[in-house]
Every structure is written in structure tokens, then in C-alpha cells.
């Protein structure tokens with residue numbers, strides 16, 4: 001399949017421009033998305049500050065992720081905020097690659113109902129995910145639905161109709177989107193170039209009729225009399241009426257309206273975000289954005305709860321208490337606490353909370369029982385911890401037993417790479433195991449975990465940049481300090497290497513002035529080394545504290561900026577890791593030339609291609625002035641390295657090209673400068689390294705996850721394909737999901753050399769699965785001989801079909817006020833009944849959007865779904881806005897006010913006019929039938945073919961496709 005045609009196609013597409021840029025005056029989907037997120041986030045933080053009686057200072061315009069995080073008192077989570085924005089942008093951009101020909105995703109061809117359906121059903125999934133705190137799933141879906149929402153303003157004539165506000169019914173099902181042109185209604189006249197400004201027919205404009213441009217990259221035919229999208233990709237632009245109406249960039253047919261359309265798209269995006277915020281609540285909304293008050297880090301434990309583990313569990317209790325006691329309320333407080341118990345045959349469920357006390361209780365209620373034979377379900381537990389924790393987390397696995405579920409090895413590796421999460425194993429000797437009734441045979445085996453069992457944990461730890469710490473149960477409390485240290489929000493890795501077998505080697509690393517608490521971790525037995533500080537001091541005087549327990553050594557160093565050296569002299573296997581605390585770190589993603597019609601680059605979500613050239617996007621976090629000067633791919637287990645060429649992309653993004661992606665596993669090492677002043681002398685050299693080891697592959701695994709919603713009880717078929725650029729043969733296939741849902745898939749596929757094969761995974765969620773449940777499916781393909789694997793990680797949201805699209809309504813029962821001129825000495829109060837209607841899902845939450853009085857809610861007696869709300873406030877706070885949310889996240893709002901009007905004479909307190917406003921947001925109700933969109937999906941190579949045959953040249957990327 002990967003024929004000369006595909007190769008030619010790739011070549012052609014390489015002329016496409018890069019995706020992440022801001023071009024000239026035109027605004028991309030990326031910029032529109034970021035601006036709206038920053039804008040809405042600032043509002044949320046301001047409202048929260050206000051509610052807490054704190055001052056709030058708006059950051060200077062234009063906002064940046066950094067400045068907004070600071071304003072939100074969440075400077076420690078600026079990295080995860082940035083990463084969240086990036087992931088939303090990535091999914092937005094991906095719509096142009098995955099759904100290039102689905103008119104509904106772009107509001108082309110007057111596909112208004114289909115477009116709105118994508119937005120509203122996506123919105124339901126986002127709200128359900130947020131309710132279950134599955135924020136990653138929520139972000140991905142958000143990116144996907146923002147694309148059509150934003151395209152509406154570029155591709156329809158909403159702006160030409162001189163609307164001043166976004167179309168808020170695009171986010172509400174069952175409402176009227178507008179007066180949509182009939183299929184037979186002509187909407188445009190011929191135009192060319194400049195005169196396209198006025199190509200929409202006058203009667204369309206006069207009668208306020210909604211239309212959008214027709215678009216096709218393959219066919220020139222379109223509905224008679226209809227406007228085209230226009231632009232070089234659109235073949236319908238040459239069919240009468242010629243020309244187009246898109247506002248994708250300033251040079252488009254309606255480019256003069258580009259800025260207006262883009263600003264409207266920003267406002268519409270803000271509106272949608274506001275709706276999500278209303279349904280989720282302010283704190284959960286910020287969590288979805290990756291912002292938390294304290295650290296951005298999760299505290300995550302996967303704990304073996306089988307019989308022999310009671311000592312270990314006691315140690316976990318201790319460390320948990322000490323972290324919670326010392327960090328709650330500080331900026332190092334974990335953003336979320338995660339616990340996954342595992343046993344045999346059971347594992348899970350995952351427990352996730354932001355409440356430290358609940359977490360303590362959960363750990364306190366763990367008991368050590370059962371487990372049967374020696375091996376336990378450690379990898380199943382770890383899998384759940386990996387999928388359930390935020391990206392870039394650090395997980396601690398406590399066990400004293402080998403894994404029973406070793407078939408999950410490559411799944412766990414895939415998840416480690418994909419989430420860039422660090423996994424540490426705390427392995428306790430099982431010498432003291434007595435509690436089980438076991439036969440003699442097993443008793444023999446129970447002396448100690450054999451080396452090969454431990455090696456699996458060592459390999460996983462090493463690949464993730466973590467440690468496999470092996471100690472006795474009595475030593476365990478001594479090594480738990482590593483948990484406290486690594487839960488510090490600003491932990492960065494300077495250097496990391498593993499050697500097996502060990503070999504004498506000298507490692508150097510640069511320590512910059514921003515680094516605090518420089519620490520070296522070494523694992524291995526009888527590892528000897530010499531440390532040389534920048535001032536030339538040998539081991540000794542630069543070490544402020546050291547500890548050695550089991551196979552694990554910790555050295556705390558006197559932090560001194562400059563070049564350090566550690567000379568390892570050992571021939572025993574070892575791992576070496578140098579960490580510190582600093583605000584400056586980086587994010588990275590491998591890129592590939594996009595297979596979509598618009599060229600550019602797409603982010604690679606799995607292993608990059610081995611042995612060929614490749615590109616990497618690096619983003620510096622925690623500093624607005626840092627630049628990257630050097631990026632190197634360093635083999636994790638050897639000393640080979642590949643240097644890249646670095647191109648600044650503006651902002652904090654750097655694009656790096658490599659002639660060759662190493663075939664051995666490697667880490668990403670960046671070096672750069674942070675100028676914290678104007679003079680060169682004050683610029684600081686720094687180095688950072690990715691903890692995660694990356695593997696490249698000659699296999700490619702792709703899957704069609706365009707339907708990423710699972711209806712309980714209904715099997716979902718997920719098509720996937722496997723390609724190899726190497727030798728053919730029988731490729732083993734595995735598909736594992738973290739929820740243990742039923743699935744079926746072929747155990748192997750046969751590929752020819754350089755060939756590909758397609759198949760499907762069928763996945764079914766049990767009937768009783770809660771809406772918003774997240775399931776992560778990992779599909780892996782293994783080359784013959786097991787030498788090479790690649791994978792794809794897919795996320796699905798379980799969602800019961802939503803039938804409730806209306807928000808709860810308020811009914812004013814009473815309003816009393818005795819407000820006088822001296823407002824501070826008088827009060828007013830009101831009583832409201834909130835209901836969600838007979839067909840509704842019921843009132844879930846009532847909260848204050850505006851007003852600082854006291855709110856009380858109680859279930860109304862005898863009334864179905866009703867909630868009684870009473871509100872009492874000082875007359876100095878005469879307005880109140882209630883936010884009323886139902887169980888599926890439809891958000892309504894009700895405003896009331898007692899305002900003094902027309903009292904000019906200060907003495908006449910008796911004659912006060914009080915206006916009582918009772919506004920409930922209502923939505924026009926109409927029963928527009930929502931029909932599914934017509935899809936014109938083609939294989940990428942097919943439209944490449946058409947480009948070749950038609951001899952189209954590829955223009956630079958459009959801003960809003």
C-alpha cells in the first residue's frame with residue numbers, strides 16, 4: 001500500500017506549510033482556541049478570587065499561559081496548563097486531517113444540522129467526562145468540537161448577515177440555528193477576485209438567510225446557485241456561481257471579514273467554554289485546563305493489597321500522612337490523589353480525589369489479604385494508574401511479588417511513553433512472607449523474587465525514568481523520602497542513564513542557577529563513583545547528605561551552578577538520575593508530515609519511525625525568555641547520540657529536525673539559555689532531559705477513532721491498520737483496555753515486506769457502565785521475533801444516549817426586601833423553586849454566579865425533581881444570579897435584583913422604588929430534526945492521487961480550514 005504513489009504524495013505534501021505558526025495578520029484555529037481559553041480562564045480565576053474576597057490583578061494583554069497561571073495563583077501548574085492547551089489545539093487541528101471531507105465538521109455545504117449535532121453531542125460527552133473527573137477525555141473532545149464551532153464563522157455568512165454576537169444556538173440541541181436557505185434557494189452570484197466582496201445575493205442578506213460555502217477537493221459540481229467556499233483547494237469555485245465566501249485568512253474571497261470572523265469565533269469559543277464551566281463548576285473547570293492551586297502533580301500509588309503487604313501498606317500510610325500534613329495548603333500540595341489497589345485476581349477500582357482527607361481514609365481502609373499464589377496483578381493495577389493519572393505524573397508501585405499479568409508488559413510500556421509518566425517500583429523482599437497457606441513447592445520459590453521477575457520492573461522503571469528500589473520490608477520507611485521529594489511540583493531531570501552491564505563511564509551535566517535541591521539517585525549494588533563539582537572538588541565536600549538503603553543511594557548536593565561530572569567506575573548494572581527543582585522545563589512531541597490534504601505536520605502519538613529523519617516540537621515552559629540552542633537524542637543504554645538542527649518558531653516553540661531517529665531507545669536532551677536580564681553576562685545556560693525513554697519503530701499503527709463515544713451494551717467497531725517498512729511475516733496483535741471491557745480482535749495479521757493490513761477491534765461497555773466513564777484501549781502490533789513493536793492508544797467515553805437538552809427553570813416563590821438608603825443595615829431575601837421538568841434528568845447543582853449573600857438549597861417536598869432555593873443578602877448586594885445545572889450538564893441561569901431607583905432625596909427613605917427583575921434565560925424551542933451529515937470520506941492516498949492528476953500545486957496552509 002505504501003507505494004510510489006504514497007511516496008509521491010508525501011513529497012508533495014511536504015511543500016505544505018507548518019501547522020503551529022501564526023501567519024501574518026491571519027488567525028489560526030490554534031490562536032483562536034488559545035485566546036478563548038486564556039480569556040475564559042482569567043474570568044474564572046477572577047470570579048473565584050472575588051468569591052473568596054481576594055484582590056485579582058488582570059495580567060497584561062496579550063495574555064500568555066504563563067501570565068494567566070500566575071494571575072490564577074497557580075504558577076506551579078503553568079506547564080500542565082500549557083500542555084492542556086496544546087492537547088486541545090492538537091485535536092482541533094486534527095479535524096482537518098481526520099475529517100477533511102466530512103462537510104459537517106466544517107459547516108460546508110449548508111450542513112448546519114450535522115455541524116451542530118457534532119458540537120452538542122460532543123458537549124454532552126465533555127460534561128459527562130468532567131463529572132467523572134476524566135479531564136483528559138474532556139480536553140480531547142473539546143478540541144474536536146471547537147473546530148466546527150470556529151469554522152461556522154469562517155464558512156457561513158453569519159458575519160455577512162451583520163450579526164454582532166455568536167450564534168449561541170450552535171451549542172444547544174433542539175433550537176433554531178437560523179433561517180437556513182432551502183436546498184433550491186440560490187445564494188450567490190459569479191465573482192472573481194476583489195468583487196467577491198459582494199457576491200452573496202441581496203435577498204439572502206435582506207431576508208437574513210443563513211448559508212455556507214460548498215467545498216470539494218475532488219469534484220467541481222455543487223448544488224445549483226450556491227456559494228462556494230473558494231480558495232485553491234476548492235474545485236467548486238470554478239463552477240457557477242464562481243468565487244467563494246470563506247474568511248479563512250486575510251487573502252480569502254471574504255478576507256476583508258477574516259478578523260471579524262476570527263473574533264466572533266473567539267467569542268463563540270469563550271461562550272462554549274463558559275457553558276462547560278457552568279456545568280462543571282469553577283474548580284473542576286480549572287482542573288480540566290490543568291490548573292490547580294498547588295502543584296500540578298498528582299500523588300499516585302498503585303498498591304499490592306495481598307496477604308504479605310501489611311508492612312508496606314503501613315509505610316504508605318506514613319508517607320501519605322507526612323506529605324499531606326506538610327504540603328496541604330502550600331504550593332506543593334498535590335493537585336489530585338490517586339490510589340489503585342491490586343490483588344489477585346482483582347485489581348482496582350481507581351480512586352481519585354482532590355480531598356486529602358478522603359485519600360487518607362482510603363489508604364487507611366486498605367487491608368492486606370488474599371492473593372492466592374505468588375504472582376499478583378501488578379501490571380493491571382499499573383495500567384489503571386497510568387490511564388487514570390494526568391500526563392507527566394509520577395506513580396509509585398508497592399509490591400513484593402512478581403507480575404502475574406506479564407502479557408501487559410508492552411501495553412504498560414506504551415502507556416508510559418504516551419503519557420510521559422515516571423513509574424517507581426518499591427519492591428520489598430518477600431523473605432518474611434508467612435501468612436499464606438501454600439504448598440511446599442511454592443514455599444521453595446518464595447525465598448526471594450528471582451532476578452528475571454525483578455528485571456521486568458527494572459525495565460519498566462528505567463524506560464519511564466523512574467527507579468526500581470529493592471529493599472527489605474523493614475528498610476522501606478527509609479526510602480519513602482523519595483516520594484516526598486518527587487512530589488515537589490517543580491522537579492526537573494538534568495541527566496539520566498542506565499548501564500546493564502555496568503561500565504566505567506564519565507557523565508557531565510550543567511547545573512544552572514535556577515536549580516534548587518540538587519539530588520542524585522543511583523540504583524545498583526556496589527556501585528562506585530567519583531563526583532566532581534564545578535569548582536573541582538571531588539566527592540565529599542559537595543555532598544550535603546547521603547543515604548544508602550538496599551540497592552538505592554541518594555546524594556543531596558550543595559547546589560553549585562556550572563559543569564559537574566560523575567565518574568562511574570562500576571561494572572555492576574546501574575541507573576543514574578540527576579534531578580533538581582526549577583521552574584524551567586520543557587514539553588516535546590514528535591511530528592510527522594501530515595497525511596491530510598492541507599499539508600503541514602501532525603503530532604505523532606506513538607513511536608516515531610526508526611532509522612529515518614524526523615522532527616520534534618519542543619516548548620520551553622516556566623520562562624518567557626528561555627531559548628533552546630541544542631537538542632540531542634541520547635541513547636538511554638549507550639552513548640550514541642544524534643544532534644538536531646533547531647529552528648525558533650516564535651514564542652516558546654522550537655522545531656528540531658534530525659537526520660536520523662535512533663533505532664535504540666533514547667531520551668531527549670535540551671540545552672538552552674535563559675536571559676534573565678538584558679546583558680549577555682546574565683544569561684544562564686541550562687540543560688533538561690526527558691525522563692521518559694522513547695523507542696522508535698519500523699511499524700506504524702493507525703486507527704480510526706472518529707467515533708469515540710461508547711454506548712453501554714452496544715459493541716463499537718474500531719478499524720485499525722498496521723504497516724511495516726521492514727520485513728513481512730506474522731505480526732502479533734494485542735488489544736488491551738484498562739476497564740476490562742469485553743473486546744475481540746485478531747491475534748495476528750500477516751503483512752508482506754513493506755506492506756500493511758487492516759482489521760478491527762470490537763469493544764463493548766457493559767450495560768450498567770456510568771456515563772462519563774473513560775476507557776483507554778491500547779492496540780499493539782509486534783513484528784515477527786518480537787524485536788519491534790508499535791501501538792496506538794485510544795480513549796473512549798462511555799455515554800448513555802442523552803435525551804435531556806433543556807436546562808432547569810426557576811420559579812420565584814417570594815421576594816422580600818426592606819432595603820433602605822443605608823444598605824448595610826438592611827437585608828433582602830428570596831425564595832425560588834428550581835425544576836427540570838417531567839422529562840428532565842433532575843436538578844444537580846445550584847450555585848451563585850453573582851451575589852455574595854447566603855444560599856441555601858433543599859429538596860422541595862412533594863414536587864418532582866424540585867429544589868427549593870433560598871437566598872439572603874445585604875441590600876448592598878442587590879443582584880443575584882443563580883446557576884442551575886441538571887444531571888447531564890444543561891446550564892440555566894436566573895437573575896433577580898432589588899435595586900433602588902429614582903430616590904433623589906436622601907431623607908425620603910420610605911419611598912423607595914424597588915425593581916424586581918426575574919430573568920430566566922430561555923432558548924427558542926423548535927423541533928428541528930437533526931439529521932446525520934453526509935460524509936464523503938476517502939482514503940488519504942485517493943485525494944493525493946487526484947492532486948497529482950489534476951496537477952494542483954499546494955498553496956500555503958489556510959488559517960481556518
Ligand SMILES: *[C@@H]1O[C@H](CO)[C@@H](O)[C@H](O)[C@H]1NC(C)=O
Nearest residue numbers: 039040043266267268270274
Ligand atoms: C471573554 O470571556 C467572556 C466571558 O467568559 C466573554 O463575555 C467575552 O466575550 C470574551 N472575550 C472575547 C474577546 O471573546
Ligand SMILES: *[C@@H]1O[C@H](CO)[C@@H](O)[C@H](O)[C@H]1NC(C)=O
Nearest residue numbers: 311313314315316318476477
Ligand atoms: C510511621 O511513623 C512513625 C513516626 O512517624 C513511626 O514511629 C513508625 O514506626 C512508622 N511506621 C512505619 C511502618 O513506617
Ligand SMILES: *[C@@H]1O[C@H](CO)[C@@H](O)[C@H](O)[C@H]1NC(C)=O
Nearest residue numbers: 503504505506507566567568
Ligand atoms: C574519566 O575521567 C578521568 C579523569 O579525567 C579519566 O582518567 C578516565 O579515564 C575517564 N574515564 C572514562 C571511562 O572515560
Ligand SMILES: *[C@@H]1O[C@H](CO)[C@@H](O)[C@H](O)[C@H]1NC(C)=O
Nearest residue numbers: 332485488516517518556581
Ligand atoms: C530542599 O530540601 C530540603 C530538605 O530536603 C527541604 O527542607 C527544602 O524545603 C527543599 N527546598 C525546596 C526549595 O524545596
Ligand SMILES: [Ca+2]
Nearest residue numbers: 306371376401
Ligand atoms: Ca502478594
Ligand SMILES: [Ca+2]
Nearest residue numbers: 344371373375
Ligand atoms: Ca497471586
Ligand SMILES: [Ca+2]
Nearest residue numbers: 804806840886
Ligand atoms: Ca434538563
